Amino acid sequence: MEVCNETKRKYYRFRADRFYGGIATADCMGCNMDCAFCWSYRTRIHPERFGEFYTAEEVAERLVKIAHEHEFRAIRISGNEPTLCKNHLLDVIRTAELLDPALLFVLETNGILLGEDEKYVDELSKYHNLHVRLSFKTGTPENFEQITNRPKEWFELQLKAVENLYNKNVSFHPAIVKDYADAYLIDRLSDISPEIIERIEYESLKLYSHIRRRMKARRLL
Numbered sequence: 001m002e003v004c005n006e007t008k009r010k011y012y013r014f015r016a017d018r019f020y021g022g023i024a025t026a027d028c029m030g031c032n033m034d035c036a037f038c039w040s041y042r043t044r045i046h047p048e049r050f051g052e053f054y055t056a057e058e059v060a061e062r063l064v065k066i067a068h069e070h071e072f073r074a075i076r077i078s079g080n081e082p083t084l085c086k087n088h089l090l091d092v093i094r095t096a097e098l099l100d101p102a103l104l105f106v107l108e109t110n111g112i113l114l115g116e117d118e119k120y121v122d123e124l125s126k127y128h129n130l131h132v133r134l135s136f137k138t139g140t141p142e143n144f145e146q147i148t149n150r151p152k153e154w155f156e157l158q159l160k161a162v163e164n165l166y167n168k169n170v171s172f173h174p175a176i177v178k179d180y181a182d183a184y185l186i187d188r189l190s191d192i193s194p195e196i197i198e199r200i201e202y203e204s205l206k207l208y209s210h211i212r213r214r215m216k217a218r219r220l221l
């Protein structure tokens, strides 16, 4: 099932969350990867069972309303992969900036589309209310396929995304799953710029029972 429908996108939840010191969150549906430790895999695999389609304006208005109600300074799209519906995402960021320019929009992404499409990063670089958190699922191309169920060549796309964001002065930081933070990845990030190393966030895996099952099935546990 398609999760992008002209200018609309499918979401299954809007909520206040504690991360980033408090953040209004819209949980979208759909992703171009299939990570073994994905905590939101049910909505990703079965988009027909959950959620509704929303316009960019509806999403931005809901996010800003939640942020104001809780006195948060940040908003985000989370759940699955926000970059899938490009025009919708850009419209959400733009509308949120118009509604409240002081709110920070945190774009959490696996970076694949930002590595594939440099023009996408050009578009993002126009927004001053934006910070990108680019999440690496593993530190080497060798186990990329086992972890993400996608071709190992895509590992390079994540690095290309970092390069694009860095070169276009978009505010960003890489997040790396601690258990897979291989020196190879750190070296490759350092090759783009040593200052990127200072920005790395090390992410801990939460091994819920459904995640353990999926990791065992891929022989990662």
Ligand code: SF4
Binding pocket: 031, 032, 033, 034, 035, 037, 038, 039, 040, 041, 044, 079, 080, 081, 110
């Ligand atoms: S990139 Fe994120 S949403 Fe997509 S499968 Fe991996 S963990 Fe899940």
